[in-house]
Amino acid sequence: MLHFYACFCATLPFIGVILADYGSSWKEQRRFALMNLRNFGMGKDSMEERIHGEIQYTVDTLEKSIGKSFSPQNMFHNAASNIICQVLFGKRFEYQDETMKTLVQCFTENAKIANGPWAMLYDSFPLIRSLPLPFRQAFKNVEPGDDRSSFSEAQLTMYILDLHFAGTDTTSNTLLTGFLYLMNYPQVQERCQQEIDMVLEGKDQASSEDRNNMPYVQAVIHEIQRVANTVPLSVFHCTTKATELNGYSIPKGTLIIPNLTSVLNEEGQWKFPNEFNPENFLNDQGEFVKPEAFMPFSAGPRMCLGEGLARMELFLFTVTLLRKFKFIWPEDAGEPDFTPVYGVTLTPKPYRMKVQLRVSQKIPNL
């Protein structure tokens, strides 16, 4: 079966990193990205400072919304986009910047088109592929230039788009899912806040190292990632040689679709596979444990290149915002709907939130 994804690859051979074929060009580009992301601060204190800088804009947005019911969608997309922009371009963009608005809209649009019903029709009926139907928009959103060598202007452009997309839609949708659950499980929210208050007492701000002293918060963030299931079918790959698996022969070049949804909900791997329950990541002593089946970033040589950055963002955003605000499901919002909108990334259905300043916080300068 030739899938829409594969057609994406066929249109953009060797371009970027996410959809690049496994081979020397991908290896070269992955090494290049990791080296540069490290040089520009991924995994270092300077990255924490950039993340905290961006969180301050989120805090300002929330402070202006105190007591009102508002939609947090753009707020989290913009924040995640700006963090990766600071690595890629050395600057952040105002949330009203037109280029940024267009880019983020293209990302969210493509994340839905690429696994949506039009992509399935594209896969099933080759005759319709050249027709001006909605799937054409996805190709238009990522049109490359002409130069296609491993290090070229077109490659660099696509690379930046890949990192920007991969670093925006994933983290923001995880945060959106997280706050949807935290509002609807107030006892979980409060227990996080107690732990945060205790561990950060007298400190200006959280740092990644505080994770080690916050087993409950760690468990909650991991449980959020498990239920958010942000990249349900990971990224499609091909077998590079003929392979045997559980008695099945898989020829070289077969399209492989990893099913992360299955592993994140697998009966027998989780204490509570079908409910939101941080106990999935706590042992009897209340210590944080990470089961093997936790793989929202996938596994193997192609696993997420931004895991370290994503984990830092999820921790610092969750802790800083929960320390300062109480998140409330608005009275007139009706029953929460946890069913996600399907795409390459899962997105919670649009929802509204309310915030209150917390009174019990002991934060010197925030």
Ligand code: HEM
């Ligand atoms: C919660 C946030 C995130 C999740 C759940 C996530 C998940 C994933 C998954 C499942 C893959 C596919 C791995 C595979 O093909 O086996 C992937 C690939 C990738 N991710 Fe992430 N990701 C996140 C954040 C980020 C961030 C912040 C960046 C930015 C630096 C990033 C950059 C990438 C890149 C470049 C790839 C392609 C790697 C390759 O093919 O070699 N991701 N991610």
